[in-house]
Amino acid sequence: MTVIAVAVLLLLVAVGVVLIHRLNGQHDERIAAFHYSDVLPGIGRRPRRRRRPAVDGSVPARPAATAAADDIDFGPTVSSRGRRVMALLRDRKTYRERIMQALYQAAESNRLLGVDGAKLRTDLGVPEQDMAAACMYLAGEGWIVVDWGRGNTPAMITLTHQGIRQMETEEEGRG
DSSP, X not given: OHXXXXXXXXXXXXXXXXXXXXXXXXXXXXXXHSOTTSOOTTSSOOOOOOOOOOSBTTBOSSOHHXXXXXXXXXXXXXXXXXXXXXXXXXXXXXHHHHXXXXXXXXXXXXXSOOEEHHHHHHHHTOOHHHHHHHHHHHHHTTSEEEEEOTTSOXXXXXXXXXXXXXXXXXXXXXX
């Protein structure tokens, strides 16, 4: 009896080792696909621009209150590694509004079906990375439901009841 119990225990340990090994392999693939060590856009310190010299050394080029604004670089749209940096805040808001408006217009004609994510991205001219970020935000608010495709891209996007109510509220506020 004890020999059987020991054999079962060893078998369970072996299954556990294999399972952990497979999970570690999946985790390694995920790390290779998403570069966690890269600086996230909008987070952390931005590179400083050099301050422009004043026209006259005794007179500052800008008032002291706004001189610090020269140190802020809202950055290029392409990083030093050649990757596209995500959009600025106003661009992200614009993308979210345009996505919601397009989904609302599609929902007016047919409330049951969603919109193809790739087609919507192409129609609106939204970069892929910004489209994914906007969809994650809108889904987090509960305004849309996203079926995700390969590479963290939205495959199908559907406006929720909350999203329709949000758009109707905004429409009433405008009109």
